[in-house]
Amino acid sequence: MSTVTQERPAVREASGTPKRRKGSFGFNSVSPREKVARYVLLVFVLLITIGPFLWQLSTSLKGSGEDIYTRIPRLLPAQPTFDHYKEVTDTIPVWDYARNSLVVAFLVVGGNVIGASLAGFAISRLQFRGRKIVLGLFLATLVLPGEVTIISQYVTVREFGLANTLFGVALPGMIGALNVLLMYNAFRSLPVEVDQAAVVDGADAWQRFLYIGLPSVRGTISVIAIFAFIGAWDDFLWPLIVLTDPDKYTLTVGLQYLSGTFSNNPRLIAAGTMIAFIPIVIVFATLQRFFFKGVEEGAVKG
Amino acid sequence: MRYNRWFTPWVLVVPALTWLLVFNLWPSINTVILSFTNAKPIGGGHFVGLKNFETLLHDEQLRWALLNSVIYMVVCLPFLTVLPLLLAVLVEKKLPGITFFRTAFYTPVVASAVVVALIWQWILDDRGLVNGLAEKLGVISGPLPFLSDQWLLLLSAISLTIWKGLGYYMIIYLAALGNVGRELHEAAAVDGAGPLRRFVHVTVPGVRGTMILISILISVSALRVFSELFILSGGKGGPGGRDNSVVMLIQQYSQGFEGNLGYASALSIVLFFVTVVPMLVLARLNRRGAEA
Numbered sequence: 001m002s003t004v005t006q007e008r009p010a011v012r013e014a015s016g017t018p019k020r021r022k023g024s025f026g027f028n029s030v031s032p033r034e035k036v037a038r039y040v041l042l043v044f045v046l047l048i049t050i051g052p053f054l055w056q057l058s059t060s061l062k063g064s065g066e067d068i069y070t071r072i073p074r075l076l077p078a079q080p081t082f083d084h085y086k087e088v089t090d091t092i093p094v095w096d097y098a099r100n101s102l103v104v105a106f107l108v109v110g111g112n113v114i115g116a117s118l119a120g121f122a123i124s125r126l127q128f129r130g131r132k133i134v135l136g137l138f139l140a141t142l143v144l145p146g147e148v149t150i151i152s153q154y155v156t157v158r159e160f161g162l163a164n165t166l167f168g169v170a171l172p173g174m175i176g177a178l179n180v181l182l183m184y185n186a187f188r189s190l191p192v193e194v195d196q197a198a199v200v201d202g203a204d205a206w207q208r209f210l211y212i213g214l215p216s217v218r219g220t221i222s223v224i225a226i227f228a229f230i231g232a233w234d235d236f237l238w239p240l241i242v243l244t245d246p247d248k249y250t251l252t253v254g255l256q257y258l259s260g261t262f263s264n265n266p267r268l269i270a271a272g273t274m275i276a277f278i279p280i281v282i283v284f285a286t287l288q289r290f291f292f293k294g295v296e297e298g299a300v301k302g
Numbered sequence: 303m304r305y306n307r308w309f310t311p312w313v314l315v316v317p318a319l320t321w322l323l324v325f326n327l328w329p330s331i332n333t334v335i336l337s338f339t340n341a342k343p344i345g346g347g348h349f350v351g352l353k354n355f356e357t358l359l360h361d362e363q364l365r366w367a368l369l370n371s372v373i374y375m376v377v378c379l380p381f382l383t384v385l386p387l388l389l390a391v392l393v394e395k396k397l398p399g400i401t402f403f404r405t406a407f408y409t410p411v412v413a414s415a416v417v418v419a420l421i422w423q424w425i426l427d428d429r430g431l432v433n434g435l436a437e438k439l440g441v442i443s444g445p446l447p448f449l450s451d452q453w454l455l456l457l458s459a460i461s462l463t464i465w466k467g468l469g470y471y472m473i474i475y476l477a478a479l480g481n482v483g484r485e486l487h488e489a490a491a492v493d494g495a496g497p498l499r500r501f502v503h504v505t506v507p508g509v510r511g512t513m514i515l516i517s518i519l520i521s522v523s524a525l526r527v528f529s530e531l532f533i534l535s536g537g538k539g540g541p542g543g544r545d546n547s548v549v550m551l552i553q554q555y556s557q558g559f560e561g562n563l564g565y566a567s568a569l570s571i572v573l574f575f576v577t578v579v580p581m582l583v584l585a586r587l588n589r590r591g592a593e594a
Contacts, residue, residue, distance in 0.1 A: 042403050049407050056421045069429040119318030128311035141326045147526050147549045148574045149329035151566045152336055175321040205310045234414035236529045241556050252416040259420055266424045273420045277413055284412045288405045295477050
């Protein structure tokens with residue numbers, strides 16, 4: 001692990017334009033032929049991975065008079081228009097759904113960042129009786145797929161009187177066991193000497209958490225925040241079970257109804273999916289630097 | 303105020319621990335309790351003994367769901383263990399613009415399963431992109447019923463899962479590739495091993511542990527599939543409900559006046575045992591490999 005964390009940032013870093021390190025010859029350099037082959041493959045995979053999104057975007061922009069079923073597919077709309085976006089938002093309260101999704105996502109991100117870093121810090125850096133048992137409990141839940149307990153989780157949420165509320169959707173996911181373990185792992189890789197020095201200087205647990213622990217695990221925290229946001233925004237099964245009132249639907253649940261309503265007009269469905277897709281892509285594209293950095297810190301490593 | 307008291311660690315741990323107990327451990331116990339009742343989604347219900355489990359044995363839809371799950375897993379496994387590794391090797395070298403490609407390859411992971419399933423629903427439509435192109439090329443004479451045939455629908459959902467998973471496992475492999483010593487590659491190259499042999503003899507053994515972990519992740523998530531099949535089948539589970547997954551059945555029993563949380567809980571227990579099997583098998587494989 002140590003070799004990775006030391007080498008990688010030196011290569012990428014800063015402006016985001018990767019430069020080859022000075023003085024790296026031989027094995028590391030890529031021959032022009034290999035370079036061409038690599039780019040050809042990269043572009044090929046690129047078409048497979050983002051082609052469908054582009055096709056959907058294109059469909060959503062094609063004019064109502066335009067034949068979208070042409071035998072020879074046209075990527076560029078002949079009569080580009082935003083009408084379908086307007087029609088979708090006029091017929092279905094898409095913005096309310098988006099707001100609901102956002103509320104849930106923020107609750108889940110906040111809960112996880114705070115709850116998981118506190119617990120992760122305590123389990124990895126503080127000594128207390130039962131520490132091992134607590135750690136074991138968190139580990140044990142990993143073998144349990146969330147879907148297995150989803151029914152009784154619903155019963156629990158219902159008993160709290162939170163069925164059919166956005167808070168009920170967010171609540172169970174607000175502190176994930178996996179995130180606690182990721183934070184535990186991140187804090188553990190800090191050298192113990194730093195802690196000991198802080199103790200000698202009279203720092204208490206809280207100060208060590210705030211001023212020594214947190215600043216050094218920013219990468220992992222951003223990975224957790226990004227994943228929590230994406231997970232909450234994209235989740236479908238749980239809000240589908242908890243929410244019954246159409247006013248409270250999140251985007252994913254609302255979209256599913258949209259597809260039933262407009263099954264005869266793919267342009268409208270396309271516009272609806274783009275409204276759900278574009279925000280998450282913007283979030284991810286903006287934060288991807290932190291995400292990939294966090295990955296290299298080992299946050300996603302098994 | 304000083305925070306070095308004996309209870310300080312507990313103050314930090316308690317929120318997470320509470321969540322764990324209330325939303326993980328208690329529901330696991332309660333699932334077992336509920337499975338012996340006929341609890342309704344709106345509340346109420348009483349003890350019915352083993353009735354739910356007897357119903358399980360004769361549930362034809364469950365049999366289809368289990369078969370679908372196994373097919374799902376068996377098809378996903380080879381594709382999702384190998385293709386993402388090749389992708390990771392492809393994006394490992396830091397060529398100009400590689401960050402863009404990595405991000406782009408990860409996009410399907412970031413998108414909601416609902417969104418991508420709706421996109422694929424349009425692509426696989428009778429008059430959609432795939433059928434249109436195939437007809438144009440003369441490969442088929444009429445549109446293939448990707449979304450209405452029992453087996454084609456399952457296959458479509460599987461392809462969608464594979465397509466969506468590529469980037470996710472690519473990133474895990476990418477992190478693992480960093481741990482494979484560059485010296486080994488250099489040594490192999492000096493000895494005259496070409497790229498292919500280096501891949502087989504240096505890269506693959508180097509990421510063996512990750513590969514087993516990824517196999518577990520793939521198997522478990524294939525057995526838990528929900529959104530892809532649900533959306534592609536329009537929430538109906540295909541012709542005659544034969545394209546349901548176990549989780550889709552759980553969801554169906556979770557709501558409405560016809561719903562039965564007791565039976566849904568019994569199905570959840572089935573799901574638990576189904577997902578534990580690949581974990582045990584692969585964990586064992588891992589241990590044996592480590593000893594060898």
